[in-house]
Amino acid sequence: MVKKKETITIYDVAREAGVSMATVSRVVNGNPNVKPATRKKVLDVIRELGYRPNAVARGLASKKTTTVGVVIPDISNPFYAELARGIEDIATMYHYNIILSNSDLRKEKELQCIETLLEKQVDGLLFLGGEITDAHREIFHAANVPIVLAATRDEKRELASVTIDQIQAAKEATSVLIHEGHQKIAYIGGPLTDSVNGYPRYLGYKEALTEHGIPFDEKLVRLGNYRYRSGYEAMQELLTAEEPVTAVFAASDEMAAGGIHAAQDLGRRIPEDLSIIGFENIPLAAQVRPLLSTVGVPMYDIGAVAMRLLTKYMNDEHVETGQVTLQYSIELRDSTRLKEWEETK
Amino acid sequence: MVKKKETITIYDVAREAGVSMATVSRVVNGNPNVKPATRKKVLDVIRELGYRPNAVARGLASKKTTTVGVVIPDISNPFYAELARGIEDIATMYHYNIILSNSDLRKEKELQCIETLLEKQVDGLLFLGGEITDAHREIFHAANVPIVLAATRDEKRELASVTIDQIQAAKEATSVLIHEGHQKIAYIGGPLTDSVNGYPRYLGYKEALTEHGIPFDEKLVRLGNYRYRSGYEAMQELLTAEEPVTAVFAASDEMAAGGIHAAQDLGRRIPEDLSIIGFENIPLAAQVRPLLSTVGVPMYDIGAVAMRLLTKYMNDEHVETGQVTLQYSIELRDSTRLKEWEETK
DNA sequence: CTGTTAGCGCATTCAT
DNA sequence: ATGAATGCGCTAACAG
Numbered sequence: 001m002v003k004k005k006e007t008i009t010i011y012d013v014a015r016e017a018g019v020s021m022a023t024v025s026r027v028v029n030g031n032p033n034v035k036p037a038t039r040k041k042v043l044d045v046i047r048e049l050g051y052r053p054n055a056v057a058r059g060l061a062s063k064k065t066t067t068v069g070v071v072i073p074d075i076s077n078p079f080y081a082e083l084a085r086g087i088e089d090i091a092t093m094y095h096y097n098i099i100l101s102n103s104d105l106r107k108e109k110e111l112q113c114i115e116t117l118l119e120k121q122v123d124g125l126l127f128l129g130g131e132i133t134d135a136h137r138e139i140f141h142a143a144n145v146p147i148v149l150a151a152t153r154d155e156k157r158e159l160a161s162v163t164i165d166q167i168q169a170a171k172e173a174t175s176v177l178i179h180e181g182h183q184k185i186a187y188i189g190g191p192l193t194d195s196v197n198g199y200p201r202y203l204g205y206k207e208a209l210t211e212h213g214i215p216f217d218e219k220l221v222r223l224g225n226y227r228y229r230s231g232y233e234a235m236q237e238l239l240t241a242e243e244p245v246t247a248v249f250a251a252s253d254e255m256a257a258g259g260i261h262a263a264q265d266l267g268r269r270i271p272e273d274l275s276i277i278g279f280e281n282i283p284l285a286a287q288v289r290p291l292l293s294t295v296g297v298p299m300y301d302i303g304a305v306a307m308r309l310l311t312k313y314m315n316d317e318h319v320e321t322g323q324v325t326l327q328y329s330i331e332l333r334d335s336t337r338l339k340e341w342e343e344t345k
Numbered sequence: 346m347v348k349k350k351e352t353i354t355i356y357d358v359a360r361e362a363g364v365s366m367a368t369v370s371r372v373v374n375g376n377p378n379v380k381p382a383t384r385k386k387v388l389d390v391i392r393e394l395g396y397r398p399n400a401v402a403r404g405l406a407s408k409k410t411t412t413v414g415v416v417i418p419d420i421s422n423p424f425y426a427e428l429a430r431g432i433e434d435i436a437t438m439y440h441y442n443i444i445l446s447n448s449d450l451r452k453e454k455e456l457q458c459i460e461t462l463l464e465k466q467v468d469g470l471l472f473l474g475g476e477i478t479d480a481h482r483e484i485f486h487a488a489n490v491p492i493v494l495a496a497t498r499d500e501k502r503e504l505a506s507v508t509i510d511q512i513q514a515a516k517e518a519t520s521v522l523i524h525e526g527h528q529k530i531a532y533i534g535g536p537l538t539d540s541v542n543g544y545p546r547y548l549g550y551k552e553a554l555t556e557h558g559i560p561f562d563e564k565l566v567r568l569g570n571y572r573y574r575s576g577y578e579a580m581q582e583l584l585t586a587e588e589p590v591t592a593v594f595a596a597s598d599e600m601a602a603g604g605i606h607a608a609q610d611l612g613r614r615i616p617e618d619l620s621i622i623g624f625e626n627i628p629l630a631a632q633v634r635p636l637l638s639t640v641g642v643p644m645y646d647i648g649a650v651a652m653r654l655l656t657k658y659m660n661d662e663h664v665e666t667g668q669v670t671l672q673y674s675i676e677l678r679d680s681t682r683l684k685e686w687e688e689t690k
Numbered sequence: 691c692t693g694t695t696a697g698c699g700c701a702t703t704c705a706t
Numbered sequence: 707a708t709g710a711a712t713g714c715g716c717t718a719a720c721a722g
Contacts, residue, residue: 007489009715020693025717033691050487055465056404057715060698065401067444067465076430078423085421088447097465099412100445102433120400120412120442142395144352228632257632264634284632287573287602289609300421354699365709370701380707402699405714 008049017045028053059121067097068310069117073105073129078282079299080128083151086303087126094311096123105130111139118143124310126150131195132159146313150306151299152196153323160313160322162306166197169295169328170204171211173277174249176293176330178212180275180338182247185209186220188234188259189251197226201251201279219243224255231255235262239274246274247336253278253285256292260335276335290334298326353394362390373398404466412442413655414462418450418474423627424644425473428496431648432471439656441468450475456484463488469655471495476540477504491658495651496644497541498668505658505667507651511542514640514673515549516556518622519594521638521675523557525620525683527592530554531565533579533604534596542571546596546624564588569600576600580607584619591619592681598623598630601637605680621680635679643671 014021026034027042059065072080091098101113125147132154140147149161177185187205190198209216224230250256256278268274278294285292312319330341359366371379372387404410417425436443446458455475470492477499485492494506522530532550535543554561569575595601601623613619623639630637657664675686
């Protein structure tokens, strides 16, 4: 399998083409200061010899690897996978490659990934989804490369980031339910200890209630782990408890889908008996019946914009603001009754 | 953002610790030939100075990058995302990093990705999902690194690969429907020009029919692109055509889910009026109602085993067989009526 | 426009 | 157990 072929270098090309290695280097790098005839000759020899530039050597000499590191919670999660796709597309566009590391949102592993990525001399770093602690800030500040956060932000506002306003989004989702006339609105969310997604969405829910004079009722809150199963179970609990519920805001589409099915299994019709709205707008939202109304989070764009922002930093281009907040949308489909929505954004 | 800190090298550590750089190198690489006292001193200085080994320099000197390239069709596709997760987990376990490139199954882009990855001096290459042409074989053979295919195989059997027997799997899925007593079994698949997934699954469907003496009817075949939407449309056509249909084998879960909903929208009950079986067993299969019966493809394992196999090649370990065929399973749930299945595998 | 000369930061002989 | 020397393959001044 492994054939030890003698690696052919820039030097071989130079000798064969009767020029210096500097000239070959210029040709390879598209430096215009080469006579067309010379260029052609070098190019011919390159093809003939099957020369392939060694990016590692180039990286060592130039101190640029055209590689960026991406620390991602879990690539098998549709939400982050879509984000990763946005990142990769833009990276490719700017001729960067991506080193991917799954962190599983575990702080220990996150820091470990970052450390390894920095050893590999990435030109920049994209950090997705996790909470930013002082340990993160420390290593980020010590790093010699630009960092951009995506789908998370630095509470201390020291780091560049691309996100949406989660509190506002959650508030608006809840408001949809309120405007439908519901008073008994339950919340199915993630852990409140999750300061990136869990807590802000919970906060938005509460704020919406408060703003509309609806009393907050702790008994209408169920916490899961964003996955389908936990949404199913939460809904089951909610509907079998004595407290009546006529609408539910679920902090993730998977939970919402689980909720829909649990409700249906209990004989509830959606949206006639119960309105449900989700969060994220992953493909699943359009693959359940009824079609799930949800908060549209521009996952692909968050990734794309974050990567684009990173390229600017890597090129020392001017950046007006490192804290980018993208717009979310309210996708009204069939799991709610309201068909139009125009809210203050 | 970008701070130009003077990079501290192995040489700085050596000077500060009063040893030679060779010794520092030994310490960093865990070479046992270092006196404990010396080792401790060096380690202390390393911590003190915040020295971080430069993997690029190391790669140039050692000709190993501890990085493997992964060419993947589309990371935002749940099927491949799960595969990628399997790869990354095993890679991490063996201290490799992953450079990910999306190919979108476009041959041009695939070859481009491979070329770039080889320039980056990856220690190995994982190629996912695409068809292997002579152009691929050529570049693979010219590469100096081991290659393993995952979720695809080389028809000429020259390359190592990890897959399942798709024809057999499709045949078995179809057989489930036949054993339920169906005669009018439709097929919703991908393009027949897709020799990796599209054609084999189609073939398995046909073979099952033939084997059971059921005439193949071209009018019961609809081709889509594996996605939900195309499954929905295909089913709609199937059920509104004059040809009666009582069961459907869909070559992907997304199409199957789309099919379920199309059927339901047309008033069909599943599985009472119509049985449906899918392929892949992505999470969605357990997130639709009725729960989708399907062929369980061990995506994570395919990735994990492929990566493990690659590590063996990279270490020049002995490998019995490079052509690994993993077992699939038949997941009987609620979109079919049969509740038990024991077939020749 | 082209060649010469230095490193980039480290692993790795080869000595000692 | 440790140090000195060499070079991995290439870019980047600096000459000319």
